[in-house]
Amino acid sequence: MAGTTVADDGLVERAFAGAARVLGAGPGTPAHHRMLEHVRATMGESKISVFRHLADGDEELARHANAAFEREYGELVAQGHCAPVPGAREAVEELCAAGRTVVLTTGFARATQDAILDALGWRALVALTLCPADTGPAGRGRPYPDLVLAALLRTGAVDDVRRVAVAGDTAYDMRTGVRAGAGAVVGVLTGAHGARELRGAGASAVLDSVAGLPALLNGLETDGPQPGEPGSDERQSGGAGAGRPEPGGSGPGGPVTPS
Known part of the structure; x- marks a missing residue:
């Protein structure tokens, strides 16, 4: 988060x-x-x-x-030192309105995650939030794949991990998505690491911010080139095709796990 x-x-x-x-x-x-x-x-x-x-x-x-x-x-x-990334709430709401399942994950403890959710008024924003302790007895967070896999198992939103999208601002987020086998691993430039570090850790696309995630995912569900393929622009901030995959389709249909 x-x-x-x-x-x-x-x-x-x-x-x-x-x-x-x-x-x-x-x-x-x-x-x-x-x-x-x-x-x-x-x-x-x-x-x-x-x-x-x-x-x-x-x-x-x-x-x-x-x-x-x-x-x-x-x-x-x-004390009030907490604010959303501009456009983040709207992006989550757009993803949910499109029928996607959004899970918010963190490396913090549950008490801290809950304090953030309360401060932002986000308790009802998504159906599920996860912290490392939610993944099992070992409580493994990033860069292990556990948070992403727990999101998939708990929501049951899709039957193939390749239809999961992972978004985050750190190289550890990218490694988590890659290790989990997510179909889209998206870096954002509003946090700790830059585009070079994110791509080096496996990002399939890099956005200016999470605000561009809905448009990117819509684009991945069209017949256009995927991030990293010839003809694609790996650093996008919006403006892509729309559409949702049919059951069994190849595009990432959910859940979406912004870290």
Whole structure:
């Protein structure tokens, strides 16, 4: 969600301050700088996985650091530092109106995801939201395929993972979509990573923002070239053909999982 449908505006880095204190890395220290660089490099990864790395495998310390991070992030959201990416809500509503199933996923804990949904008034926007803990006992987030596969299994929207579309702002989102076998893996330029990083991680298309996703998916359901094929424009922000696939068709019909 953050960076894809929700504007981040540096909230992750600001919330990291609390976690850094738990990890013994005070502001301005070499350790703090090193840890912050790792946080930046792993944007999109499950947050508990990030803190396990920073805690050198100390599970208890990692959980304390993650709890501090989630608490600080939640406080920032409660203070009003949370806004949707322009056009994100409208894009989700358009996708739903077209009969697609939209699932919002995150690397945050459920409490933080719920705080974001409440702050934006998005509780009723989609039928399903997922966090790593929702994927099973292991609670694996990105870059594992679990969130995408859980969305498919829980919604039952389609019978082929190739008809699932994944959208996100990080390389980890792209790897998740590729590993899950999604038919469309779409990067957006409103978050952590640029077009080169997104394509390098497997993006089949890169958009200026998620606002262009409905038009892109409509275009993929026509007979035109697919992203990456000759004649296609891999960086699109709208303006494509419309139409929905017949049962068994090749276009990504849903669910759509903006990360």
